[in-house]
Amino acid sequence: MTRRLPSTPPTLPGFEFIRVLGSGGFADVFLYEQNMPRRLVAVKVLLAGVVNDDLRQMFQAEANLMAQLSSHPSILTVYQASVAADGRPYLVMEYCSASIGQRYRAVQLPLGEVLSIGVRIASAIETAHRSGVLHRDIKPSNILTTAYGHPVLSDFGIAATLGQAETTDPVGLSIPWSAPEVLRDEISGTVASEVWSLGATVYSLLAGRSPFEVIGGDNQAQALITRISKGKLPPTGRVDVPASLESVLARAMSKQPKARQSGALEFIRDLQAVEEELGLPQTPIEVAMDDWALATAVDLDERTRVSPARPTADLARRRRRAAAQRSTPSSRTGLAETTGSRGRSAPPTAGRLAWGISIVAVLLLGLVGAGVVTVIQNTRSIPVVTEVRGSAVGAEVTFEWVDPGLESGDAYIVRVDGDASPMQRETSYSIDAGERDRVCASVTVTRDGKSGAPSTERCVEVEGVG
Numbered sequence: 001m002t003r004r005l006p007s008t009p010p011t012l013p014g015f016e017f018i019r020v021l022g023s024g025g026f027a028d029v030f031l032y033e034q035n036m037p038r039r040l041v042a043v044k045v046l047l048a049g050v051v052n053d054d055l056r057q058m059f060q061a062e063a064n065l066m067a068q069l070s071s072h073p074s075i076l077t078v079y080q081a082s083v084a085a086d087g088r089p090y091l092v093m094e095y096c097s098a099s100i101g102q103r104y105r106a107v108q109l110p111l112g113e114v115l116s117i118g119v120r121i122a123s124a125i126e127t128a129h130r131s132g133v134l135h136r137d138i139k140p141s142n143i144l145t146t147a148y149g150h151p152v153l154s155d156f157g158i159a160a161t162l163g164q165a166e167t168t169d170p171v172g173l174s175i176p177w178s179a180p181e182v183l184r185d186e187i188s189g190t191v192a193s194e195v196w197s198l199g200a201t202v203y204s205l206l207a208g209r210s211p212f213e214v215i216g217g218d219n220q221a222q223a224l225i226t227r228i229s230k231g232k233l234p235p236t237g238r239v240d241v242p243a244s245l246e247s248v249l250a251r252a253m254s255k256q257p258k259a260r261q262s263g264a265l266e267f268i269r270d271l272q273a274v275e276e277e278l279g280l281p282q283t284p285i286e287v288a289m290d291d292w293a294l295a296t297a298v299d300l301d302e303r304t305r306v307s308p309a310r311p312t313a314d315l316a317r318r319r320r321r322a323a324a325q326r327s328t329p330s331s332r333t334g335l336a337e338t339t340g341s342r343g344r345s346a347p348p349t350a351g352r353l354a355w356g357i358s359i360v361a362v363l364l365l366g367l368v369g370a371g372v373v374t375v376i377q378n379t380r381s382i383p384v385v386t387e388v389r390g391s392a393v394g395a396e397v398t399f400e401w402v403d404p405g406l407e408s409g410d411a412y413i414v415r416v417d418g419d420a421s422p423m424q425r426e427t428s429y430s431i432d433a434g435e436r437d438r439v440c441a442s443v444t445v446t447r448d449g450k451s452g453a454p455s456t457e458r459c460v461e462v463e464g465v466g
Helices: 053-069 111-130 191-207 221-230 243-252 264-278 291-304 310-327 331-338 350-381
Strands: 015-023 027-034 039-046 078-083 089-094 143-145 151-153 388-393 396-401 411-416 428-432 438-447 458-461
Touching: 015 039, 053 078, 053 089, 053 111, 111 151, 111 191, 111 264, 191 243, 191 264, 243 264, 264 411, 388 438, 388 458, 396 438, 396 458, 411 428, 428 438
Parallel strands: none
Antiparallel strands: 015 027, 027 039, 039 089, 078 089, 143 151, 388 396, 396 428, 411 438, 438 458
16 A cells, blocks of 8 residues: 655744654644744644544544643643644644654563553543543554653544543544454443553553564454454563563453453552562652642542651641740740841850750651651551462362451452462452462552552462362
């Protein structure tokens, strides 16, 4: 199939054309230099031959959606949108010189980088979902890299609101990264189908190919659709990818939508659990919240963060200072004298010096003590599973436990013979023993990306295996 030539770049007031960046089915992307402020920008221009009322509305919706969401650090920034003199709508966006889609097939991306990209892009998707927007085209080529190396999600051209996606037909979908139910035309997009696309994207970045692509085989549209709909997901083929991550991706790309992670946030927490398992720095979640939710989140965060208790020390210091001022009227004058303020001054006496040293010592002891108390309280705030029961029926081993008091957002991680499972909320876990005659497991509660103390390990003997 012959690729079409790019259209003629429009003349835009205040912008100077530099070169063509790319061409798509409905639009071309050009590199321009903006005169004021002077910077390079990417300009997406709708093709003249396809401009109609529907596409014009779609293009306007993309501009509005990206403007609404582009304050997110992992979503491409939109500067402005308008219509050129020749009638073609255009979108002025942040210029990114590289695409993840160009890299993952050429070189093997480091495992830690892929996990970080997955968390950041899933954070962008979770933020879009909370705004009622589905992207509907999550794939490696729509992940660009800023000048500072930060991955950003682009191309909301076929995005839709959650309500629209249930009633509209799929538009311009990308088969290798589309969920089975979307390919079957059952629906054009849901939160569950976005989870599938997130899993397929992370898989692709690891494997260097799309999930159901066969190297050297038939990868035409119909063959891909058949394998996505009916085939078993092959492993990524990388020796550095742990079994826990393979399980996370397999769950995200389950054939049944209800079997997948409940949303992008749960997918994020699964990836963070893998980061923790591998001892990698944990990529922070970047999810926008309403003001009232943010205020609540700050309070919860202060209760569960393991860090020096600076707010507690500040409060103690303010209380001591107020008490000292009430009991010693001259304390404010003494403070002014020792800090060199303008006004009457006097050399500090030995008594005042000793008093000051005592106060500093008390504050330091209070700070250290508060820090220790905070660490202990934070460690204890994560509930611990006290007892795990195990049983075996044939080769299937099941572990069960009693809920120790999970809160919203908490989850369990089951470690079977040292391998961590994806996070779950259920109080049971089943596994095929395979060739093993003994299976051991422990259960840990995870909260906000941090794990509590594990339960006592429980082992089950498997009869007739081996």
